[in-house]
Structures are given as structure tokens and as C-alpha cells.
Amino acid sequence: MATGAAGVVLITGASSGIGEAMAREYARRGWKTVLLARRVERIAALAQALGGDGHSLAVACDVTHDGDCEAAVARAVEVFGGLDVVIANAGFGVDGTFDQLSLDDVRRQFETNVYGVMRTAKAALPALARSKGCFVAIGSVAAFVPAPASMAYNMSKACVTSFCDGLRTEWAMKGISVTHVAPGFIESEIRRVDRQGSFKESRKETVPSWLLMPAMTAARKIADAVARRDDELILTLHGKFGVAMARHAPALTRAIFRLAAPRVGSRKARDA
């Protein structure tokens, strides 16, 4: 597949934030879009905005439910004939210190952020093998830096990094590329979602606006990296700095986060 040419893209978690922005970006590039999420009314409205029938398809999908991803892929193939790019984007954050978290909290985090990505990949494999397409997983800079009071999320994203590294090697033989995206702070609803995974209107964005990359900028950079079949994309300047520091000066990184933990950690733990 010539990834620069327009094709069919499937995106999990397309009802807000980075997923919605990627749907808009691919549609702008002339791609057909398959939008997956639990909040069906949101993706149905987005599919209409992106051209409706023949251009965009909304399919209800909870990535924690076995069978949902398979059913969504089958529907996409039935309607559009195949898939060229599949983006495992659905995710959320379980905040809280280890003391505050139950093992059920951690399991819930892994069900979406880790098993959800694997369910998406398993479901997409036959279609991507046919198209020699691209699999994309949205991880996080949190996989690399020990951000306080986010251990469950950090661990889940480290799994995504590791999963992509393994999958890239295995799927190269099938002609499928694997792009791992590690964003820093991007404009989205993620910090307004509670530990159970539900969006809360009353919650406010906690990251200052000057530190947030607009979601459409992130989406454009992701689509460009996928078209080049890049292995890895780290987003935001602070994200690149954090990952470079973690990779090249790990002891310094640990020291900085130990110093930051009492302030950042206690605020996040209080809000969790």
C-alpha cells in the first residue's frame, strides 16, 4: 500500500481528543474513516460531519469487551472493502499513588490501555496483512518518565511501548509497519475522565494551556509519521526532552521526579 495515497483508516477512541482529531485529519486528506468508541452519539455525529455514508462509518466498540473489535473490523471491511491504517488510540488514566490504588484499579487500567490495544491489533491483523498496511498505537511519554501518582497509567503505557517493539519485529515479515506514538501533553478530555473511565463535565483541564499541543497539530504529525512508516513518534517539545533525558540521563531523571513527587504527586493523589 502506498501510505501517502488515500485509503481506509480505523481509529479506536474517536469520540474526543486525539482520536477525533485524527479522524478529522485523515478525512481532510481524503481517507475513508471508521470511528470506534463507546459514546455512539458522538461518533455518529462526527461520521456525519466527515461526509456520512460512503465516507465515514461509526461503530460502537468497547475495547475492553472481547469480540467488539472483531465485529467493528468486520463491519469496516464489509462497508469499505479493507483497512489500510488501524490506530489503537482508546485510553484513559487511573491516577493515584500505589497506596491509593486497588489491584482492581490497575486491572481496569490495563483492560483498556494494554489489552484494548492488543484486542485491536488481533482484530486488525487479517485486514492489515492483506493491505500490507500500518498499525499505530498511542502510548505516552509517561512510559519513559516516572510521573508521580500515575503508576498504573505509566505501567500500562510502558507495556504499549514494549508491545509495539515486539509486534514491529513480528509483523515486518507480513509487510505491516508498526508506529508507536508517545505524546506529551495534548489538548483532549483525558484529564477530565475519572479513575473509572467516565468523562466528568465538572472536571477541569489541569495542564496550563501554554503546555498543551493542539489536538489537530498532533493528528497532522501522527498522520505524517504513519505515511512515512516511522517506528516511533514522540510528540511535544517537553515530551521529546523528557524521553531524551530518561534515555540518556536516567539517574538525573529519577532525581528530578523524586524532588517533584511531593508537590505534583500530592495534588494528583488528592484529585484522583
Ligand SMILES: NC(=O)c1ccc[n+]([C@@H]2O[C@H](COP(=O)([O-])OP(=O)(O)OC[C@H]3O[C@@H](n4cnc5c(N)ncnc54)[C@H](OP(=O)(O)O)[C@@H]3O)[C@@H](O)[C@H]2O)c1
Ligand atoms: N492528551 C494527552 O495529553 C495524552 C498524552 C499522552 C498519551 N495520551 C493517549 O492518547 C490517547 C487518546 O486520549 P486523549 O488524550 O485523546 O483523551 P480523550 O479525549 O479522553 O479520548 C479518549 C478516547 O478513548 C475512548 N475510550 C476510552 N475507553 C474506551 C473503551 N473502553 N473502549 C473504547 N473507547 C474508549 C474514549 O471514547 P468513549 O468514552 O466514547 O468510549 C475517547 O474517545 C489515549 O491512549 C491516551 O492515553 C494522551
